[in-house]
Amino acid sequence: MNIEHLAHDDGQMVRQYEYDDESVLVVDFGPQDADASVDVVDGTVIVVLADEQQEFELPEHAGSAQALMKNGVLTIELEEEDTL
Structure with a gap:
């Protein structure tokens, strides 16, 4: 499964932020999953x-x-791959 499927299929709150050298994906599973x-x-x-x-x-x-x-919020930090 990818992050887009999670947002669509399960109705999770998903956000993606783009910066110069990294992307950040944030998924809120809710407080019931605080111990994940x-x-x-x-x-x-x-x-x-x-x-x-x-x-x-x-x-x-x-x-x-x-x-x-x-607290039930998943944060994924992705650094861009260097290409030469």
Whole structure:
């Protein structure tokens, strides 16, 4: 699943912010998922909620990625890949 599918299919609040050298994706799962955890593995963001796991593929152009979860809000920071 990708982030756009999550927003459309599950009705989650999803925002994307573009900066000069990075993009930030923010997904609000709500306060009921405040204890969720997140990890990034090989271009996939893995979110573990109370009793389910969701995986999101990162865009192909993404360089390094960091993800964090706080109070039910998932933030994914994507640094643009350097192209020579």
